[in-house]
Amino acid sequence: MPSKGYQILITMLPKYLTSVKKVDNEEKMSGMAIFTGDILMEDAYYAIPVRSTISFGKILEIKVPTLPKNYYFISAKDIIKENVCNIIVDDWPVFADKETHYKGETIGLIVGPDKKKAIELSKLVEVKYEEYEPVYEMKNSYVHKEFVKGDKEVFKKASKVFSEEFETGYQDQIYLEPQGMLMWLDGDKITVKASMQCPFYIKKAIMRTLGYPEDKVRVIQPAVGGAFGGKEHYPSLMGAQLATAIVKIKKPIKMIFDRKEDITFTTKRHPSKTNISAYLDDKDNILGVKIHVGIDGGAYIGCSMVVLSRALIAATNTYTFDNVEIVGDAYCTNKIPSAAFRGFGSPQSIFAIELFINHLADFLHVNPVDLRTKYLVKTGDITSTNGVFRDPIILKDLIDKAFEMSDYKRKVKEYSKPGTYRGIGYSTFLHGCGFTGSGESTIINAQLRMKKDKDGVVTFYTSQVDFGQGNRTTLKRIVVDTLGIPEDKVIYDAPDTDQTLSTGPTAASRTIIIVGGLVAKAAKHLKEIWIDGKEQEIVEPYVGPSYIKWDEDTMQGDAYPGYAWGVNVIEVEVDPITYEVSIIGTWSTYDVGHAIDERIIIGQADGGLAQALGWAYLEKEEVSDGEFKQTRMSDYVIPTFVDLPKMETALIDNPFPYGAFGAKGAGELTFVGGAPAFAIALEQAINRKVHKIPATPEYIMELIENGN
Amino acid sequence: MIHYFVPSSLKEALKILNENDCYIFAGGTDLMVQKHLSSGLLPNFDKDVLFIMKINELNYIEKDNEGNIHIGATTRYNEIEASSLIPEIYKTVIKEIASPNIRNMATLAGNIGNASPAGDSLLPLILNDAEVVLSSIDGERIIKVQDFILGVKKLDRKQNEIIKEIVIKPQELDYFYRKVGSRKAESITKVSFLGGYKIEKNRLVDFRVAFGSVSTKVVRNQEVENKYINKELKDIDIDSVVNDYTNLVTPITDQRSNKEYRHKVAMNLLKKFLKEIKGGRDE
Incomplete structure (x- = not known):
């Protein structure tokens, strides 16, 4: 939604504080952009999944109907090398083989030239099972992590303890374009175009299951319509499945999901349950805090251990407590595996701590603003993982500005009178940018290729996907501005794994802070060695800040290369007749380092907050007997233009030394604080405590009717 | 074929x-x-x-x-x-x-x-x-x-x-309408209410009530309506009207809402409508 509400407060480099037209504007606005589903390949076959109809059990027999000529059934028996989908932890098979662990797991594919025929045949495949008792609750942990800051002994000295539990629900990404992939053979080279976030993840997954070398798999990115984390891992599974089929069939194969199929069978945000206890001395000082975060990982771990890490590291949010014990579990349940989604675990734990500290203030009969300010993190503080917040923290300025914009202090007083059914709430939050710890240098190791031809035209390659967030525009601009050459002298196309080296996945708010920094460094390097009329090529490796040290096993050290910060203030009104909530206003302030393109950042701010509010009060995804109940966009509702007010945003400049032109990450940050600020506002409007989201009208009715 | x-x-x-x-x-x-x-x-x-x-x-x-x-x-x-x-x-x-x-x-x-x-x-x-x-x-x-x-x-x-x-048919009634969906636009109704009435000299000369999404079809009951037509406004007891409708409104729980919410909101809307009638048009 377009916002005119933003303002820029301090300008470091005025010339970058203007916005340019996004490079993909015209192709997207005119409808000329070619998405995966638009690519016509006349001899392409269609792949239709045959899915498990039980949540947990042994596969006894698969009865395939007699297939007409040119129709195939592809399953685990066709695996070339390994029945493993390469997603961080290797427990997700390409095809369910001896057992199935969730309803909807792919047992096989019917592949053939006519889509309708293939759908009909897929319904005739009969699978016989021996059913086991499925588990849907969070009780069997498959990843456990814990760490301590300070002294564990202080917990024994507490004179009182305040404890609470918080819950958050599933969330679907609802990208505009559902998942889809087209694969064909170019000689004996497997070539893929797909709706994706991470070309090299798909490439690796295909190489792994087939046992193919690097040069026999190529992944090219077409136009992509949104991702939000949902296309980080699932396309790897589709890639491994289609690759198994194409080796046998040797025809181009297309697999495009319909919306209902996409909602029902692809990965979502982890539901969570967080328990927090504050240990207090007799003067009501917080001696220490214990936090347990549980996330529902679904049937396979996949990336859940990394999501859990981020949830735990973020669990103390913007507060410094001297003594902290943080414990977390990812639980195995017989449901669709949960995976990446904007925020990656941190929105869940930050929701909990923001509400908790407000409730604690009530418990202690003190003003929540005062209590929150008392423990607010400052530059130089020790993080919960015993790292250091090194870069200047301007959180106090962000809060002051957000309060001023929203008239918070007057409103919070006014709405405390009964019967107004209005409420205002705020959240403060942070987001660690880039991969956890030293992962950028040790795991990803991005390398950037940049070349220049005789005419001075510069081409550079990354594996970053622009799925709407604008990095094709910004990364190009970094090169144009660094080299000081005209825009038409710089070529930067969508990734093709035959052209680019891996600069890592398009995830973890790392694109501008990490890859942007690398792009700027490479451009600077090229400028230094620039010789007119000569072809030149460089490969620039990523070098992280040397002080970042991290131990993933003990969860100790500096968890991220840098942090972005934000404040959301949200005002709501509740209808006491229907229990519906109206969002009256939102006011946000962010420190994203330095905003290279303000309009792109405002796009992230508006979109991120809208998506967070959807998670907070509208988007309900219930599970019944292992199956999602809301599977269409008329039942799984996201906010529309009409549901949202004008969103006001201010950016405060705080340049980060390692990002391009001082930029940090902004993609996930804008999601993180929406839900707690909303819930705190709702609490004031209905004079009740909220402990879970989505806070639907049905839940609000219960709260009002049943009291606290 | x-x-x-x-x-x-x-x-x-x-x-x-x-x-x-x-x-x-x-x-x-x-x-x-x-x-x-x-x-x-x-x-x-x-x-x-x-x-x-x-x-x-x-x-x-x-x-x-x-x-x-x-x-x-x-x-x-x-x-x-x-x-x-x-x-x-x-x-x-x-x-x-x-x-x-x-x-x-x-x-x-x-x-x-x-x-x-x-x-x-x-x-x-x-x-x-x-x-x-x-x-x-x-x-x-x-x-x-x-x-x-x-x-x-x-x-x-x-x-x-x-x-x-x-x-x-041409009607000269005053109406009270409320659609409750899961969001403010493009939504399928969870519960809806339409009431129509006409008052002449403090007397209710026309009175109609319809509920949507709370039964297998739209709920309207002329028998109940007739009980209150031609009554003086001061003789209309809100609780008694609610009581007449409470068993006619029989919603289900589905993927959009639950029966408790639908019933409660239907009755809240009915009460609001009745208050509006009793309070006169200007309140």
């Missing part, structure tokens, strides 16, 4: 309908969703389809000598919304149905034919005793919308009959 018929006159359509069991396809905004198979493929119709939007003679909004308004079966919501002949209450309800692009395609007759308990236009039609004119090669018959709809997707329609038009 599925046949698709595209007649250009009502006469032709009635002949086809007499010989074939067909889905009647007007704007298609429900049928295309219900019969969707997969992207890039035709919808999965399991019987013949009669497309009626080419029948231009069914596209009209007319007022007759008695002041009744006749709306032809292919008249779209956006045309109804824009017509000066249509009473305001219908426009109020239609404006909250789906989205502008859906209303550019969807028809009022289609909403009746779809017979969903969540069909929003059914509330003003049933509350105001609107009728449908059914046409077949055997002739015409007129039936109240309230009687025409029997239940979820169930109609009192013979296979060879088509809704030719809807007849709405």
Whole structure:
């Protein structure tokens, strides 16, 4: 939604504080952009999944109907090398083989030239099972992590303890374009175009299951319509499945999901349950805090251990407590595996701590603003993982500005009178940018290729996907501005794994802070060695800040290369007749380092907050007997233009030394604080405590009717 | 083998309908969703389809000598919304149905034919005793919308009959309408309420209540209404009216809401309506 509400407060480099037209504007606005589903390949076959109809059990027999000529059934028996989908932890098979662990797991594919025929045949495949008792609750942990800051002994000295539990629900990404992939053979080279976030993840997954070398798999990115984390891992599974089929069939194969199929069978945000206890001395000082975060990982771990890490590291949010014990579990349940989604675990734990500290203030009969300010993190503080917040923290300025914009202090007083059914709430939050710890240098190791031809035209390659967030525009601009050459002298196309080296996945708010920094460094390097009329090529490796040290096993050290910060203030009104909530206003302030393109950042701010509010009060995804109940966009509702007010945003400049032109990450940050600020506002409007989201009208009715 | 018929006159359509069991396809905004198979493929119709939007003679909004308004079966919501002949209450309800692009395609007759308990236009039609004119090669018959709809997707329609038009009567009532969906636009109704009344000299001379999405069809009960018609306002006891309706409102729990919420909100809206009546128009 377009916002005119933003303002820029301090300008470091005025010339970058203007916005340019996004490079993909015209192709997207005119409808000329070619998405995966638009690519016509006349001899392409269609792949239709045959899915498990039980949540947990042994596969006894698969009865395939007699297939007409040119129709195939592809399953685990066709695996070339390994029945493993390469997603961080290797427990997700390409095809369910001896057992199935969730309803909807792919047992096989019917592949053939006519889509309708293939759908009909897929319904005739009969699978016989021996059913086991499925588990849907969070009780069997498959990843456990814990760490301590300070002294564990202080917990024994507490004179009182305040404890609470918080819950958050599933969330679907609802990208505009559902998942889809087209694969064909170019000689004996497997070539893929797909709706994706991470070309090299798909490439690796295909190489792994087939046992193919690097040069026999190529992944090219077409136009992509949104991702939000949902296309980080699932396309790897589709890639491994289609690759198994194409080796046998040797025809181009297309697999495009319909919306209902996409909602029902692809990965979502982890539901969570967080328990927090504050240990207090007799003067009501917080001696220490214990936090347990549980996330529902679904049937396979996949990336859940990394999501859990981020949830735990973020669990103390913007507060410094001297003594902290943080414990977390990812639980195995017989449901669709949960995976990446904007925020990656941190929105869940930050929701909990923001509400908790407000409730604690009530418990202690003190003003929540005062209590929150008392423990607010400052530059130089020790993080919960015993790292250091090194870069200047301007959180106090962000809060002051957000309060001023929203008239918070007057409103919070006014709405405390009964019967107004209005409420205002705020959240403060942070987001660690880039991969956890030293992962950028040790795991990803991005390398950037940049070349220049005789005419001075510069081409550079990354594996970053622009799925709407604008990095094709910004990364190009970094090169144009660094080299000081005209825009038409710089070529930067969508990734093709035959052209680019891996600069890592398009995830973890790392694109501008990490890859942007690398792009700027490479451009600077090229400028230094620039010789007119000569072809030149460089490969620039990523070098992280040397002080970042991290131990993933003990969860100790500096968890991220840098942090972005934000404040959301949200005002709501509740209808006491229907229990519906109206969002009256939102006011946000962010420190994203330095905003290279303000309009792109405002796009992230508006979109991120809208998506967070959807998670907070509208988007309900219930599970019944292992199956999602809301599977269409008329039942799984996201906010529309009409549901949202004008969103006001201010950016405060705080340049980060390692990002391009001082930029940090902004993609996930804008999601993180929406839900707690909303819930705190709702609490004031209905004079009740909220402990879970989505806070639907049905839940609000219960709260009002049943009291606290 | 599925046949698709595209007649250009009502006469032709009635002949086809007499010989074939067909889905009647007007704007298609429900049928295309219900019969969707997969992207890039035709919808999965399991019987013949009669497309009626080419029948231009069914596209009209007319007022007759008695002041009744006749709306032809292919008249779209956006045309109804824009017509000066249509009473305001219908426009109020239609404006909250789906989205502008859906209303550019969807028809009022289609909403009746779809017979969903969540069909929003059914509330003003049933509350105001609107009728449908059914046409077949055997002739015409007129039936109240309230009687025409029997239940979820169930109609009192013979296979060879088509809704030719809807007849709405002029009303001079005050209305209270509230649609509760899962969000503020483009939403399917979780519970809805329409009340109509007329007060003369502190006496309730007309009183009507309809609830949507709380039963297998729109709930309206004339017996209850008659109990309160011609009563003095001061004699209307809100609790007693609520008591009369509480067992008629029998919602279910589904993917959109739960029965407790739907019932509670339906009763809250009824109370609010009654307070408005008792408090007079100005309160």
